[in-house]
Amino acid sequence: MxxxxxxxxxxxxxxxxxxxxxxxxxxxxxxxxxxxxxxxxxxxxxxxxxxxxxxxxxxxxxxxxxxxxxxxxxxxxxxxxxxxxxxxxxxxxxxxxxxxxxxxxxxxxxxxxxxxxxxxxxxxxxxxxxxxxxxxxxxxxxxxxxxCSTIALTLTLKPIYDNFNIKKVYVSTMQAVSGAGYSGVSSMAIIDNLIPYIGSEEEKMESETLQLLGSIENGKISNANFRISASCHRVAVIDGHTEAVFVELEDNANIGDIKTKMSNFKSLPQELDLYSAPKNPIIIKEEDDRPQPRLDRNSSNGMGVTVGRLRKDIISNNSFKYVLVGHNTIRGAxxxxxxxxxxxxxxxx
Amino acid sequence: MxxxxxxxxxxxxxxxxxxxxxxxxxxxxxxxxxxxxxxxxxxxxxxxxxxxxxxxxxxxxxxxxxxxxxxxxxxxxxxxxxxxxxxxxxxxxxxxxxxxxxxxxxxxxxxxxxxxxxxxxxxxxxxxxxxxxxxxxxxxxxxxxxxCSTIALTLTLKPIYDNFNIKKVYVSTMQAVSGAGYSGVSSMAIIDNLIPYIGSEEEKMESETLQLLGSIENGKISNANFRISASCHRVAVIDGHTEAVFVELEDNANIGDIKTKMSNFKSLPQELDLYSAPKNPIIIKEEDDRPQPRLDRNSSNGMGVTVGRLRKDIISNNSFKYVLVGHNTIRGAxxxxxxxxxxxxxxxx
Amino acid sequence: MxxxxxxxxxxxxxxxxxxxxxxxxxxxxxxxxxxxxxxxxxxxxxxxxxxxxxxxxxxxxxxxxxxxxxxxxxxxxxxxxxxxxxxxxxxxxxxxxxxxxxxxxxxxxxxxxxxxxxxxxxxxxxxxxxxxxxxxxxxxxxxxxxxCSTIALTLTLKPIYDNFNIKKVYVSTMQAVSGAGYSGVSSMAIIDNLIPYIGSEEEKMESETLQLLGSIENGKISNANFRISASCHRVAVIDGHTEAVFVELEDNANIGDIKTKMSNFKSLPQELDLYSAPKNPIIIKEEDDRPQPRLDRNSSNGMGVTVGRLRKDIISNNSFKYVLVGHNTIRGAxxxxxxxxxxxxxxxx
Amino acid sequence: MxxxxxxxxxxxxxxxxxxxxxxxxxxxxxxxxxxxxxxxxxxxxxxxxxxxxxxxxxxxxxxxxxxxxxxxxxxxxxxxxxxxxxxxxxxxxxxxxxxxxxxxxxxxxxxxxxxxxxxxxxxxxxxxxxxxxxxxxxxxxxxxxxxCSTIALTLTLKPIYDNFNIKKVYVSTMQAVSGAGYSGVSSMAIIDNLIPYIGSEEEKMESETLQLLGSIENGKISNANFRISASCHRVAVIDGHTEAVFVELEDNANIGDIKTKMSNFKSLPQELDLYSAPKNPIIIKEEDDRPQPRLDRNSSNGMGVTVGRLRKDIISNNSFKYVLVGHNTIRGAxxxxxxxxxxxxxxxx
The missing domain is CATH 3.40.50.720 (NAD(P)-binding Rossmann-like Domain)
Incomplete structure (x- = not known):
């Protein structure tokens, strides 16, 4: 011990x-x-x-x-x-x-x-x-x-990044109030309402994601080479960040392939069988109306990220989109x- | 009368x-x-x-x-x-x-x-x-x-479409429960939660927007010629749809120009001084944390659309993003x- | 099995x-x-x-x-x-x-x-x-x-009924939406709102409580002999009914005694060590702001009832009041x- | 002016x-x-x-x-x-x-x-x-x-106090978060939850009500001579306090009479036709599920108090109960x- x-x-x-x-x-x-x-x-x-x-x-x-x-x-x-x-x-x-x-x-x-x-x-x-x-x-x-919002996003992008060529990522978040700390969001601000702004959050998502998916050589990090844009919003949810993600690949997007790579994704923590590591970092839901923060935030004791609505994007042949939920104070903190x-x-x- | x-x-x-x-x-x-x-x-x-x-x-x-x-x-x-x-x-x-x-x-x-x-x-x-x-x-x-969600989006895209060359639009919505009718969303579904799906909504936004911005000649409509992708979500808000919008232009995006075109936008209903027409269809907010549905949905008696967080998008020189709020059962219905x-x-x- | x-x-x-x-x-x-x-x-x-x-x-x-x-x-x-x-x-x-x-x-x-x-x-x-x-x-x-609301109330009244002479009970409830079933309460009805009425609920609380605290002899039940009045309300809580209880005794109310009787209360399920029986059916909280439904509904796997704010009532020397929370679909169903x-x-x- | x-x-x-x-x-x-x-x-x-x-x-x-x-x-x-x-x-x-x-x-x-x-x-x-x-x-x-909670209660008690002999009043409140000021209640505290405590609120209701209904002679106030007990709770509502009120009279309670006295109640502000005075300080609703804070708080520009569920109380022949809603930052502040x-x-x- x-x-x-x-x-x-x-x-x-x-x-x-x-x-x-x-x-x-x-x-x-x-x-x-x-x-x-x-x-x-x-x-x-x-x-x-x-x-x-x-x-x-x-x-x-x-x-x-x-x-x-x-x-x-x-x-x-x-x-x-x-x-x-x-x-x-x-x-x-x-x-x-x-x-x-x-x-x-x-x-x-x-x-x-x-x-x-x-x-x-x-x-x-x-x-x-x-x-x-x-x-x-x-x-x-x-x-x-x-x-917190970067972790959930990056976990889901990792098997895509490793297997396909990402060109651009747009992400729009709907984040839980616990992310702001106990007194961070007043009840007056969020009942029958939402706040379309979280200080520095978009910048963090845009910079941290590229670094995390980058590579390291001789102690120097090279960022991943694609573009990412975030819009961050606070909603009336206690725990669990939801993110709508739009991805453009360089090549044709095959949903079946993408789904397989995401659901099969495992890495070192799974190999080493680390105590807090989820068996599958990404859980795919097929139901139309999932993931939902209250129902999915506790997947794998809050350490899994749940992905749903994985679908082709009409915007181009190379595009797809999905929604994810991750527990912001467990997996995200x-x-x-x-x-x-x-x-x-x-x-x- | x-x-x-x-x-x-x-x-x-x-x-x-x-x-x-x-x-x-x-x-x-x-x-x-x-x-x-x-x-x-x-x-x-x-x-x-x-x-x-x-x-x-x-x-x-x-x-x-x-x-x-x-x-x-x-x-x-x-x-x-x-x-x-x-x-x-x-x-x-x-x-x-x-x-x-x-x-x-x-x-x-x-x-x-x-x-x-x-x-x-x-x-x-x-x-x-x-x-x-x-x-x-x-x-x-x-x-x-x-x-409802199309109307608010299209109103804000109109002055952009008329003055710049839109290439792509991504939109992620956070929609009020009233849009589903009185019994459409159970309280069990939305307290401490959100629903990342609204049946047919994305398809409507993707098709109606292009038609509305299109042109008519000899009774035949030609759709606008850009790409649009929507991801639609229901949140714990009574009235007022919020939409995070990402726009890619063909050319360089100048935020000052875009803001001017949006805030100056007027059209036939304003010229004719129609009773329900808002003086300005688009209201620009400069505060970081606006628009918010509870505070902005009733702008111009619910007939105005409020735009905030209008900003350059790091994703490319030709890109910008913003957030809008429109009253879904007034302006939107x-x-x-x-x-x-x-x-x-x-x-x- | x-x-x-x-x-x-x-x-x-x-x-x-x-x-x-x-x-x-x-x-x-x-x-x-x-x-x-x-x-x-x-x-x-x-x-x-x-x-x-x-x-x-x-x-x-x-x-x-x-x-x-x-x-x-x-x-x-x-x-x-x-x-x-x-x-x-x-x-x-x-x-x-x-x-x-x-x-x-x-x-x-x-x-x-x-x-x-x-x-x-x-x-x-x-x-x-x-x-x-x-x-x-x-x-x-x-x-x-x-x-559901009767069970939580009656469990807390039982040690009082057994050890003191209850004259009157007033109870005002703040009940969770899950009590109405999944589609029972529309989100339109409860966001930024509450509903001051639950069909037949007050009548059930008023009649069932007296029967449960009554006695049986030769197969005939005699109701408990005190008066009870309920006012029932639905609030924006997923699970966990909260009840404000005012009790008038025939004699002087000693808060210390009452608290001891409540917290020491055990009965046959505890003696028989039944699998679902909570070790203590009533959990007393000393903090001013407890019990709260989200924090206390899961006490003893949802089978305990949490009592707080147990205090003398200024209305008479024989009176006291408290607030309880019980899980309505576990302990209550x-x-x-x-x-x-x-x-x-x-x-x- | x-x-x-x-x-x-x-x-x-x-x-x-x-x-x-x-x-x-x-x-x-x-x-x-x-x-x-x-x-x-x-x-x-x-x-x-x-x-x-x-x-x-x-x-x-x-x-x-x-x-x-x-x-x-x-x-x-x-x-x-x-x-x-x-x-x-x-x-x-x-x-x-x-x-x-x-x-x-x-x-x-x-x-x-x-x-x-x-x-x-x-x-x-x-x-x-x-x-x-x-x-x-x-x-x-x-x-x-x-x-705020005292004003709404006392307005509804006034015509009762003037026309009948009040013996006891029990009141259980469900108060809006705006009563605590903008930062008074954290969103973490109230989403899927309620707080069964508001500092000093019960004491204020219990003392102020008796003073307000009292009389003044030669500059000395004599309090009203009945007993009152309050239990105060905060719920997820923006504006509008709801109160469940139980009244015991010295004599038989006739609901028809009580309703008439309440709905006919007018006083000096109505006689003087003061600008902010509601035409009727008390509005009676007959629907089972009213008053509701979101629907009734703005009655008479927020200056009226809405009473509903006025009914005999099974607890004694001399008892009745009702629910009220008043706007806490308008009528109440x-x-x-x-x-x-x-x-x-x-x-x-």
Whole structure:
């Protein structure tokens, strides 16, 4: 068992980390940090628990430490981070001197020597770790996972990218409110309404996707070579991002082939049989009216992405379209960092 | 004053007709039809009223007649139709022998001699009326308006189509539940959820848009010559369809130009100062988080379409994208038929 | 293992039966019935599955039979019924000739020889079974459970009734839409809205509660002797009924005592360690803002009722009030029938 | 025309003040204050507008002043206050030295010399103004209106209190999220959920109601002499509080009589024909499923309270129950203060 901790443990994603780590066979959760306001309190006293499943007994008595205090030393190998961007930018590098930081924060994602990884998509980017440690003189290191909407999209594009020539991708999202944190979206803003804007989300989807599908050689990443455009919207859904995806290939699109490649898609996490890895990263639904966030977000314990309405697109012979649903705080956040850590634990530690 | 009636007066769109006609300066509502179940009852007794504004006093005592009974003769010139498709297919042609039928039903939309019209977009299609009457030997005629999501989209594409060369359009919709009729979407289907499918909606958007932007010569319509692809989704919103639109032009896209053409767009209904015509068919919003259905659906009494997030698209130099909101049961249904009737009343009767 | 079947297996409560029976240690689900429309089809083909967990593999291939066809014989001992009232009134008596019918339908609840039972509250009413079989010459029998909102209320009143003298109870409910069946509440009716009326619900709560808390002697039931008034309302919640309860006692109300009696409450199902019985039927929450339906409905696998805001009532020294949440389609429907069957299986079969 | 201003003009209730004052025949809106962050900006630039109707043109260019800066002098007679409690406690007494403050804040409501008034219920409490001015040496004065849920309840109880002997009232509320301010209720808290707690709300309903129905003699208020208990809950509704009310009289309850007294109820605002006064403060609905917040909140421009389901209560011969809906930010907040000011303008100024 590897001892682990969670940085920013009282927030929405922090709670998902705790929920997912509760019965983990390889990771033993021993440390929790939060802001100074919570420091010194038992986790149960410091936290308003938001999830449907109740707070695991095992964390209630853990005394929360202050994320920002340097002197604390943690008896852990891995620290999961669900810190706000600004805090992450400051403290993650400090922690990386001694610990492995598996981060869901966006602060370090675009650093040239910090791997941005989805284990099924670009596990080879972990090669950057050695460079990172050398560059920065750290004993630990930082590994990051992408933005929630990017992860779901990129997982479904991966078998297409590997087997066909993608020319363009248009994606229009309908994202759950949990993606903005507990207080991120007011009820006044979303009842009988939707918000056609999520700050920086489109930019993240447009840049991260191309990097994730790119290649790495001698520590240098070459982005994938196609065009992508995103339009991001917030809807009245608790968990589960839905995305309408339009793909133009360079060549003729054969729906049968595409479907086969998507449903058969497996990668390293499946080969290594990592604990959180879904048996099939992509689940294809044939019903007209699926996927739906409430019915499909929990597929494969929230780690699978469900694809439906896969169909030819009238716009050209080379085009097709589909709809996907992925759980934004599991596959798209806490579960993504944990899968990264499982991969590191199995292949590097 | 022209006497008018409403076919299918008890349903959701029927009620919008009644609401909009209540204080109309040119139309005097005298006749209401519904299914045999309601026939013979006072309208107030036959109807569960769904709208926020209460039922107009003037219609409460009108005795509802049976849509399907042939012998009734109506003292009206114009019959507005919000009939279900199957019923419309049967009765609209019968009524057209003697009356002008301004229909929101889809049954007759694709008939070659039946004009499918948005007054701001293709009023010249009314030339088909003469042909229709000749072909069919009718004294009256049928004029139709498009599907709700098509109307909002096409209104915003019109000034672009007229001033630039459109190559491709992708549109992803987030549509209100009222579009499916009162019982069309169960609460179980939409709370904490969305439905990524609306039967025939994508096909309608893809075909109707090209026809509406087409041209007519000697009674023959030539479709507009670009490609369009739609993905349609239902979200937890009462009224107001939101659409994310991606446009590729043949040439460089200049956002300033496009914005000017959209916000300055006016057409025949504005020139004729038709009662229901919005002063500006397209309202541009500059705020990042607009348009929103609850805040923008009622613009210009529900007859304006609000456009926001108009921006360059990273996907190519020739591309831009935007989000629109239009009221689906006003601009997209009852108000559309009424505006058609106002145009006919002013230019033909 | 006892073979069991579900009557009305394709509806909302039917699906809950299937979900709860899937891994049941004592019951083996072998038969499923539905309307003639579904008869002859595989269950998977006959059913649109509404629950978040996916359809159990074990039922997909079961061929659905027609509920209304008499000649079918089922290789089961127990038939769970989630039939509509009218169908239940006709077919449950037929099935009771040969099978045990554990019914969630209201049709037979108020028959004098049919036990209406919550195992924790009035298991002794099962004495009626012998009388029922004698009266009607049946080899099987019918046992029923109460209405969903009644079950949650009565469970919380039971320890109060047993230990104090209740004078009056006022209850105002905020009920989930699933209680009305999949198509029972339109999305148009509930988004940004609530419906202050549920047909017959108040009458059921007012009559069933007094019967359940009553006593039985020589096969005759005497109702509990206090007054109860209900006001029932539908709100935009998928699952989980919330009820605000005001209780007047004959004597001084001591909150500490009441809380102890509620949280310590156990009964026969707990003693017998029935599979579906919650360890504690009533869970007390101390947080100001609990219970909440989304967070508390799944307590004890949906079989516990969560009570919060237990407080003195300013209205008199003898008064107190609280709020409860119970899962309406588990504890309040399918789970209730299954717990009845477990009790019968352990004590009678 | 009387010049008026709004204190706290950028918030939810502040916006309602502006909307309602826009076309007011007697009040001319000239001054707007907000926090220092907004001070110095044009109102349009300082404000994110939340209401469905768009921001009135007339206020866009008004330069916002800082509520907390003493030196500003306003060319107004009346200042409407929608300040947060803590700010109101500090600044309202300062403003009252020179201006009439018609306040929706709760800070000064329970001061012995500050009238808490609903014009239809207890306009005679305005007698306190003279005492207040004398006590405090002010040229202006403060008049307050009650809490939103109290106003709707008390309006419906007034004709009952005046004509029958009320013994007890139980009320269970289902309140709209706008009552908590724009950011008061997170979307995570209310989608597929409800919150069974609103801080201090029950206490306000229980104390304010008895005061409002009380009497005043020589400047001393005697509370009404019955018992009242409230349980308050937040539901997924934008605007419009719904309340389930149970009333016990000392004597037999005759529903016909009660209904007549309610529907005929008129008071001083109706006699004086005040601009914002509804023709009938109480509207009775006979339909089973009314009142509903979305359909009934705007009755009489949001100033009427709609009562439905008025029925005998089985709990005793002296009991009855009903459901009410009132608009919480119009009748329950901004409209209440404006009606108070209209009454003062007509009777005192």
């Amino acid at each position: 590897v001892n682990v901790g969670v940085l920013g443990a009282t927030g929405m994603v922090g709670q998902r980390f705790i929920q997912l780590l509760d019965s983990h066979p390889d990771f033993n959760l021993t440390s929790l940090t939060a802001s100074s306001r919570s420091a010194g309190k038992r986790y149960e006293d410091a936290t308003t628990w938001y999830l449907d499943d109740s707070m695991p007994e095992s964390v209630k008595d853990i005394v929360v430490t202050d994320t920002n205090v340097d002197e604390v030393s943690y008896d852990v190998d891995i620290l999961f981070s669900s810190l706000p961007t600004e805090t992450a930018a400051i403290v993650e590098p400090k922690f990386a001197k001694n610990y492995i930081v598996a981060s869901n924060a966006s602060a370090m994602r675009m650093e040239k020597d910090v791997p941005l990884v989805i284990p099924e998509v670009n596990h080879e980017f972990l090669d950057l770790i050695e460079i990172q440690q050398k560059n920065r003189g750290w004993d630990g290191f930082i590994v990051t996972n992408p933005n 806490a579960g993504a960092s944990i899968l990264n850590a499982e991969l590191i634990n199995k292949t590097i530690l | 022209v006497n008018v009636g409403v076919l299918g007066a008890t349903g959701m769109v029927g009620q919008r007709f009644i609401q909009l006609l209540d204080s109309h300066p040119d139309f005097n509502l005298t006749s209401l039809t519904a299914s045999s179940r309601s026939a013979g009852k006072r309208y107030e007794d036959a109807t569960t009223w769904y709208l926020d504004d209460s039922m107009p006093e003037s219609v409460k005592d009108i005795v509802v007649t049976d849509t399907n009974v042939d012998e009734v003769s109506y003292d009206v010139d114009i019959l507005f139709s919000s009939l279900p498709t199957e019923t419309a297919a049967i009765v609209e042609p019968k009524f057209a022998k003697n009356y002008i039928v301004a229909s929101n039903a889809s049954a007759m939309r694709m008939e070659k001699d039946v004009p499918l019209v948005i007054p701001e977009v293709n009023h010249e299609f009314l030339d088909l009326i003469e042909i229709q009457q000749k072909n069919r030997g009718w004294d009256g005629f049928i004029v139709t308006n498009p599907n 009852a108000g559309a038929s009424i505006l058609n009737a106002e145009l006919i009343n002013k230019t033909i009767l | 006892v073979n069991v079947g579900v009557l009305g297996a394709t509806g909302m409560v039917g699906q809950r039966f299937i979900q709860l029976l899937d891994s049941h240690p004592d019951f083996n689900l072998t038969s499923l019935t539905a309307s003639s429309r579904s008869a002859g089809k595989r269950y998977e083909d006959a059913t649109t599955w509404y629950l978040d967990d996916s359809m159990p593999e074990s039922v997909k291939d079961i061929v659905v039979t027609d509920t209304n066809v008499d000649e079918v014989s089922y290789d089961v001992d127990i038939l769970f019924s989630s039939l509509p009232t009218e169908t239940a009134a006709i077919v449950e008596p037929k099935f009771a000739k040969n099978y045990i019918v554990a019914s969630n339908a209201s049709a037979m609840r108020m028959e004098k020889d049919v036990p209406l039972v919550i195992p924790e509250v009035n298991h002794e009413f099962l004495d009626l079974i012998e009388i029922q079989q004698k009266n009607r010459g049946w080899d099987g029998f019918i046992v029923t459970n109460p209405n 399918a789970g209730a029938s299954i717990l009845n069957a477990e009790l019968i299986n352990k004590t009678i079969l | 009387v010049n008026v201003g709004v204190l706290g003009a950028t918030g939810m209730v502040g916006q309602r003040f502006i909307q309602l004052l826009d076309s007011h025949p007697d009040f001319n809106l000239t001054s707007l204050t907000a926090s220092s962050r907004s001070a110095g900006k044009r109102y349009e630039d300082a404000t994110t507008w939340y209401l469905d109707d768009s921001m009135p043109e007339s206020v866009k260019d008004i330069v916002v002043t800082d509520t907390n800066v003493d030196e500003v002098s306003y060319d107004v007679d009346i200042l409407f206050s929608s300040l947060p409690t803590e700010t109101a406690a500090i600044v309202e007494p300062k403003f009252a030295k020179n201006y009439i403050v018609a306040s929706n804040a709760s800070a000064m409501r329970m001061e012995k010399d500050v009238p808490l008034v609903i014009p239809e219920v207890n306009h005679e409490f305005l007698d306190l103004i003279e005492i207040q001015q004398k006590n405090r040496g002010w040229d202006g004065f403060i008049v307050t209106n009650p809490n 901004a409209g209440a203060s404006i009606l108070n000011a209209e009454l003062i303008n007509k009777t005192i100024l």
